[in-house]
Amino acid sequence: MSTQRKIRMGMMGGGLNSFIGIVHRIASYIGEEYTLVGGVFDSNFENGQKFAKKLELDLSRTYADIDTFVEKELALPAEERIEVVVVVTPNFLHYPMAKQLIENGFHVICEKPITNTAAEAMELESLTKKHGVSFALTHTYTGYPMVRQMKSMIAEGVLGKIQKVDAQYYQGWINPVIHDKEKRAGVWRLNPEKAGQSCCMGDIGVHAFNMVEYTTGLKTTKVLADLNTLYEDNPLDIDGTAMCQFDNGAKGLVRASQIATSEENNLCIAVYGTKAGIKWEQENPNYLYFMEEGKPVQVLKPGHEYNSELSAISTKIAPGHPEGIFDSMGNIYSGAAKAIRGEEYLEGAFPTVHEGVRGMKFIEAVLASSKNGNVWTEIED
The missing domain is CATH 3.40.50.720 (NAD(P)-binding Rossmann-like Domain)
Incomplete structure (x- = not known):
């Protein structure tokens, strides 16, 4: 402080x-x-x-x-x-x-x-x-201590060369209203004038995309996407999958849905390298699963000395106490405070305007890919 x-x-x-x-x-x-x-x-x-x-x-x-x-x-x-x-x-x-x-x-x-x-x-x-x-x-979600630990471990080369990434964000909140024409017409997130070009990918898919680039440090160079509006009179996507190619040659998936019936806030990401894999789930944010070839799975938790500096400064309380969405957002505010004051801050302390640019380019590439017949579409850096 x-x-x-x-x-x-x-x-x-x-x-x-x-x-x-x-x-x-x-x-x-x-x-x-x-x-x-x-x-x-x-x-x-x-x-x-x-x-x-x-x-x-x-x-x-x-x-x-x-x-x-x-x-x-x-x-x-x-x-x-x-x-x-x-x-x-x-x-x-x-x-x-x-x-x-x-x-x-x-x-x-x-x-x-x-x-x-x-x-x-x-x-x-x-x-x-x-x-x-x-x-x-x-x-x-980039503010969670174990997401920041994940980022640090990948940057240190613990996983080896990244060869596969799988990120998903599944919710089911729109399922109860999407099947009723009158109800879906009254949802502002399905109104292009208020929500923008996309509903599902613009609201939650972009979070999964951001998690991929934030944790791995890779840039997504192109996508091949398939989106679903479910009904012809619904103008915006409520479900979709994007295959991704990254600047190191690896490939991966970004999956998002708001009609995944009964799902709540199921954001998770798995990154696989030549030496190890690592997984994190937003609904169980204190656990980071580290998997090495031929060894038992390790479960890393926040607040311990084995974590990185970026993870350590993002941990507010002693080990064993749950840290949640408020703490995660609080870490972003703390990073932004340093920038506002002109102080030095660690890379990854908060998402910048550039992450916003990357997200919008991803959304537009996904929309174009799906609209043009599910074709590979480049994302400009």
């Missing part, structure tokens, strides 16, 4: 009845690096004010819209101004809000997907460099 003063934080969205807003606020509190000052908590100003009162915030720092937020905050002395803004609005607002904030000198922590298109994501990457601000994308 830093001994410096806390970073002044604002939020776009995340107000009353927002689950993801709660996750972000708790995560920001964990490392005691941030203090929530104000923001635009709801599209309905009255509801935003109610939320601010509930959190006992200064109502003068609760604004009706982002234009007012920017105008009023920039009018304040630099030592009082909100420094970083968390964007937790519906998908279609991520790009315009992040762009406006960056152009006005605010650091940004953004929910994924970063934007609706790869072109928009690349523009944000360019703008962050131009305006000298930090941008953290909350690919939350």
Whole structure:
């Protein structure tokens, strides 16, 4: 924990009845690096004010819209101004809000997907460099200590040359509504105007893809994908598989589904090398399974001296105590705090705007591959 003063934080969205807003606020509190000052908590100003009162915030720092937020905050002395803004609005607002904030000198922590298109994501990457601000994308699962241990072990060559990767993210939440025409028409994640180009791959498949590139350090060069909308009147994918080829010649799979009946949050990744394999499951995040040829399976856990520095700094409590999604997100906030302050931080401490660019390029390549008859489609670096 830093001994410096806390970073002044604002939020776009995340107000009353927002689950993801709660996750972000708790995560920001964990490392005691941030203090929530104000923001635009709801599209309905009255509801935003109610939320601010509930959190006992200064109502003068609760604004009706982002234009007012920017105008009023920039009018304040630099030592009082909100420094970083968390964007937790519906998908279609991520790009315009992040762009406006960056152009006005605010650091940004953004929910994924970063934007609706790869072109928009690349523009944000360019703008962050131009305006000298930090941008953290909350690919939350990269914050788990044992995912970071996995990354470190692969980078150290413990597995040998990577030859196979298999990542999946299965949920079943949409199954109860997708078979009813009226119900599915009312789901915002199936509305391209609000959700963007993709539902399943854009929402959860991109997490699995990000886990592959984050843990292995490999770049996906091309994909061959098959997506399923289940019904002709449903415009967006709810299930899909992408075969992947990586820059070291290896191949793998990214599988995602929101109609995997009764599945909850089944994200898992397995990486196989010439010397060993390694597996991790999000629903059992404290266990990392290490498999060497001809030897018993080893189960690695957080909080022990055998783990890497990146894993160690991501562990908050003693061994044997479960660390979950709030802790994982908290690690991303802690890494972002160092970047915001201009301090040094370990590679992999938080997903950057570049991971957002990679994710959008993956989504667009997958959509193109499936649309064009399941053909290999390149992903530009």
